[in-house]
Amino acid sequence: MAERKGTDSLDRLHRRAKALTGMPVTRRDAERALAACLSDSDMWTVIRHSHAPLRYTTCLWDLMEKEGLLTTQDGRLTLTEEGKSLAEALGIGPPMTFDCPHCDGRGVDVSSGLLKSLLERFRQIAQERPTALQKFDQGYVTVETTIARVAVAWAKGDLTGKSVIVLGDDDLVSIALALTGVCRNVLVIDIDRRLIRFIRQVARSERLTNLEAREHDLRNPLPDAWLGQFDTFLCDPTESFVGFKVFIDRGLLALKGAGSAGYFGLTRLESSLSKWQRIQQFLLSRGAVVTDIRDRFHWYENWDYVEKMRAWDWLPAKERPRDIWYQSALFRIELLRTPRISNEPVVGDIFTDNEAATT
Amino acid sequence: MAERKGTDSLDRLHRRAKALTGMPVTRRDAERALAACLSDSDMWTVIRHSHAPLRYTTCLWDLMEKEGLLTTQDGRLTLTEEGKSLAEALGIGPPMTFDCPHCDGRGVDVSSGLLKSLLERFRQIAQERPTALQKFDQGYVTVETTIARVAVAWAKGDLTGKSVIVLGDDDLVSIALALTGVCRNVLVIDIDRRLIRFIRQVARSERLTNLEAREHDLRNPLPDAWLGQFDTFLCDPTESFVGFKVFIDRGLLALKGAGSAGYFGLTRLESSLSKWQRIQQFLLSRGAVVTDIRDRFHWYENWDYVEKMRAWDWLPAKERPRDIWYQSALFRIELLRTPRISNEPVVGDIFTDNEAATT
Numbered sequence: 001m002a003e004r005k006g007t008d009s010l011d012r013l014h015r016r017a018k019a020l021t022g023m024p025v026t027r028r029d030a031e032r033a034l035a036a037c038l039s040d041s042d043m044w045t046v047i048r049h050s051h052a053p054l055r056y057t058t059c060l061w062d063l064m065e066k067e068g069l070l071t072t073q074d075g076r077l078t079l080t081e082e083g084k085s086l087a088e089a090l091g092i093g094p095p096m097t098f099d100c101p102h103c104d105g106r107g108v109d110v111s112s113g114l115l116k117s118l119l120e121r122f123r124q125i126a127q128e129r130p131t132a133l134q135k136f137d138q139g140y141v142t143v144e145t146t147i148a149r150v151a152v153a154w155a156k157g158d159l160t161g162k163s164v165i166v167l168g169d170d171d172l173v174s175i176a177l178a179l180t181g182v183c184r185n186v187l188v189i190d191i192d193r194r195l196i197r198f199i200r201q202v203a204r205s206e207r208l209t210n211l212e213a214r215e216h217d218l219r220n221p222l223p224d225a226w227l228g229q230f231d232t233f234l235c236d237p238t239e240s241f242v243g244f245k246v247f248i249d250r251g252l253l254a255l256k257g258a259g260s261a262g263y264f265g266l267t268r269l270e271s272s273l274s275k276w277q278r279i280q281q282f283l284l285s286r287g288a289v290v291t292d293i294r295d296r297f298h299w300y301e302n303w304d305y306v307e308k309m310r311a312w313d314w315l316p317a318k319e320r321p322r323d324i325w326y327q328s329a330l331f332r333i334e335l336l337r338t339p340r341i342s343n344e345p346v347v348g349d350i351f352t353d354n355e356a357a358t359t
Numbered sequence: 360m361a362e363r364k365g366t367d368s369l370d371r372l373h374r375r376a377k378a379l380t381g382m383p384v385t386r387r388d389a390e391r392a393l394a395a396c397l398s399d400s401d402m403w404t405v406i407r408h409s410h411a412p413l414r415y416t417t418c419l420w421d422l423m424e425k426e427g428l429l430t431t432q433d434g435r436l437t438l439t440e441e442g443k444s445l446a447e448a449l450g451i452g453p454p455m456t457f458d459c460p461h462c463d464g465r466g467v468d469v470s471s472g473l474l475k476s477l478l479e480r481f482r483q484i485a486q487e488r489p490t491a492l493q494k495f496d497q498g499y500v501t502v503e504t505t506i507a508r509v510a511v512a513w514a515k516g517d518l519t520g521k522s523v524i525v526l527g528d529d530d531l532v533s534i535a536l537a538l539t540g541v542c543r544n545v546l547v548i549d550i551d552r553r554l555i556r557f558i559r560q561v562a563r564s565e566r567l568t569n570l571e572a573r574e575h576d577l578r579n580p581l582p583d584a585w586l587g588q589f590d591t592f593l594c595d596p597t598e599s600f601v602g603f604k605v606f607i608d609r610g611l612l613a614l615k616g617a618g619s620a621g622y623f624g625l626t627r628l629e630s631s632l633s634k635w636q637r638i639q640q641f642l643l644s645r646g647a648v649v650t651d652i653r654d655r656f657h658w659y660e661n662w663d664y665v666e667k668m669r670a671w672d673w674l675p676a677k678e679r680p681r682d683i684w685y686q687s688a689l690f691r692i693e694l695l696r697t698p699r700i701s702n703e704p705v706v707g708d709i710f711t712d713n714e715a716a717t718t
Contacts, residue, residue: 091520163452
């Protein structure tokens, strides 16, 4: 009886938030948003646990607050007794985490052997990195994340003796790749002149002779010299569907063909599972297969422009985050054939769609 | 020059092995098979590292042996100097592993807290389990794997307060699920009467009142009482494409709809990436999205019938494996809508296709 009432209540809130935001979410996202409120009262921790589009969850929490199911104060987001009863009636418990403390759940050991020394050298270099800029939708991952990503690509055989291209690189993954010493060559392209300058400087000072950095706006076609030349691409695309496709298509254009691989990140905060599905359809249509999806693999350092991001207005409490809250999955794809992709210029805003939160 | 010659040589071997086996592989699989030979000389370790269809790699190794690129003796598979030169000319190095030693690369900590006690209790229970039978394509994962799989589902919110169905259960995952105490109810169905009897006995002795075990052949339609009743399904399908679809479709039929989740395993040894791609197309066409693919998550205990499996004839050396060699990826899918699936009987052999190795 309590369960039935709870179900009706959550259904109603979900339908209302879905209608208000126009987001392609399911009721399961409402469950995730509610369960997240049982994790902690720090708003950013709740957001991290929610694992659902921020555009929608912030609306749902707003509706819940109006109905007395939760309160927000001093950056804290707390379920009221009524809110807790709702969760209980629905059999919803707090999110559980069983992440391995040794590798933060990534499954990759960066604390010993080869990777340890790579990490230490990279950490040293990255101290002087340029700050993240909103105009390029930047926001970089922790140094441990970058090294773990390189380790995955290495273990998959996508680095040794291979030509690697990095499309957009505020994570400085190109430097970490070159530091492994196993790639045939590494080309990094970025729209941001600061990053190109920084990477070139590091390449010189660290004597990374096979690392080349070139300024390039991915909205422009790739030069012929880069087409079909690489075994592996890595990127961290902007998550609007149109922007995502631009990044991936440029990456695929740079690949040699069947057997070449690509890596990218994808969040649950800025991409609904419906968008994930469209992305997967897109990847398959390009002749790729998805070989790996490691959820919550990428942990992002907080960026300066948090108050200026689109989602700031939606937040139930206007507090800056202290800990890591923004995570994304690591995808690996492998090509089974050479896709036909146009190398045309792309015009207009590629950064924003209805689900975007940080642009 | 050496590289060009090496490329031609590997190309030729690859094309020949592909033609002889009729497998939908790419030249990248030849690279993986060659790189694996640099890992170790234990044949089963080489097979584990190859991460490509066994039907094809065994044929490739056979051709390599005939051309003096490798030798097999006493269950060992060793590259000759010529074989090593080929790898070197192609820039192919030995497979690298950076798996976290604490969690065996699964990212899940089963050695402390809740999971530790769950693991110990489960290990105790599983000691008396029935042996794996070839006629049902059985072969079970390690107890650590079973607990880690349960932990992933728990962390994803697919267990707490949820109705869970397990389709085929030589892994005894239904018992581990019931032991968590958080599922609303667990139904396990299996064709194998021995397993049903064993699980019922455990349910009684461990007082797992919400665990129900029913004998059922998945080739038969699901009874109406199970249709649309579950939030989560778990299974480890036979890997012929037709058999795989039968397992997944029955699982999807048992689910409530949008927001429900499914888990299954998929290998690279018995499924080419081309089959992976067809499987992903199939899943998307059913209204599901793939949320997780954790490669090499499942580690299988060796089974008794190794000499009787289809792949035995193909093996370059007839030696029984000592260590774990058979692994599979853990997939999680989530439904975004209720799919239309027929609940008809399936006739004929669902266990074998050209890529099958263990049936």
